[in-house]
Amino acid sequence: MNQITKILIMVATTVTLGxxxxxxxxxxxxxxxxxLQKPFFTPPNMVFPIAWGILYAAMGVAAGLVWGRIEVQEAEVRKGLTxxxxxxxxxxxxxxxxxxLKNPLLALVEIVVLWLMIYETWFxxxxxxxxxxxxxxxxxxWVTYATVLNAGIFWLNR
Structure with a gap:
């Protein structure tokens, strides 16, 4: 399978699951x-699907590029994709x-773990x-911004 196909598969998968x-x-x-009360820096609702659509497609491209290196760096690629x-x-x-669950506190704890996993994926x-x-x-x-937004929503609605 060539790299373009891998990128297309990953983009289709990430966008669909997202x-x-x-x-x-x-x-x-x-x-x-x-x-909910929201911080002053909360964007209009229409921004979220646009931003996430772009991000899911971008994530798919990144994962497809990495997957394309599987024959050269198999162990590293498998770890990165995991x-x-x-x-x-x-x-x-x-x-x-x-x-x-309508639980901003639990979501805040989870998004910190998510941020760490994204950081490791980037690394x-x-x-x-x-x-x-x-x-x-x-x-x-974006997830850094979302974390601050999540924290603000939790704080304002506690």
Missing amino acids: YLSGQVTQTSVDTWYPT FFWVQFVLNMLWSYLFFG LFRKIYKIAGYIMVLYLA
Whole structure:
């Protein structure tokens, strides 16, 4: 399988799973979330699906680039992709904790673990394929912002 195919598979997978994750919690996004007090730096709701759509596609590209190196750096690629999928599952879990369980505190604890897993994924990806590492920096930056936003929502609604 060539690298373009691997990238396309990963993009399709991350975007599809990200979309499904969002659909599971959509009711709370429309009903519960608007009732919360939010920090002044909260973006309009329309920003979130755009940002996450771009990020899920970017994550897929990064993972596909790394996967494309499997024949050259098998052990490193397997480790990097394992961390990638762990952080991806944590990403989806955050949506369930925050919107499904309506628990900003539990989601805050979880997003810190998610951030650490993204950091480790970035660390591994940049050693395998520099561009994949750079792509993960965008995701890490967004999750840093999301962590601060989550903390602010928790604080204002405790």
